[in-house]
Amino acid sequence: MLFHLWKSIFTVRKMKVRKLILIIFTIVISMHVNAAKETTGTHMFGFAASFNDSTIYMTEIQYVDSAYIGKSNFLFSRENYSYQLQNYLRSIGAVNPTCITTFAKDQKKIEKKYLSMRKKYEKSGKYTIKYITASNFRYQGIMPQASDLEQEKAAKRKAKEAKKAAKIAKKQAKRKQRLPEKGIIETNHPAAAKDTKQ
The missing domain is CATH 1.20.5 (Single alpha-helices involved in coiled-coils or other helix-helix interfaces)
Known part of the structure; x- marks a missing residue:
């Protein structure tokens, strides 16, 4: 009799443990899936140059709170951020600007990249640098679709x-x-x- 009672208690505990493990597993998986789709703010700035003249353009460092950075730590649709800058520059009369967008999650890292690039072009003296303020141009966040x-x-x-x-x-x-x-x-x-x- 005692054996059957012990066996039934053990079976109930075993079932509860299995259910608990299943629940924990489900929660962990759902958290992982949601984390992959979250937006992460990032700092970025744009740089543009034209092969037709010696003018280069640099935006201010901007914080874009609706940017998506994937698991590989790369900015989603980075080329479209560069197209945003390119379209703005064309609207103010720049001819065929080639644009790049540089980003970093950490503000100190982006400032270091920004200063490095700025010094490089200021030092040579060959280029006319035009700074674009955030009031004139602002990056718009791009969110990925499920596809x-x-x-x-x-x-x-x-x-x-x-x-x-x-x-x-x-x-x-x-x-x-x-x-x-x-x-x-x-x-x-x-x-x-x-x-x-x-």
């Missing part, structure tokens, strides 16, 4: 598969190089393989 996130995952998966295939091909090439050195001839026909052994 964008899926494309990012698919691209990573494809790159991983390509890397794996390249690694396998490299191993096979090394193997084929070593076989003749050992006096072994590789064939795909089982009958031919038997003939070489005799």
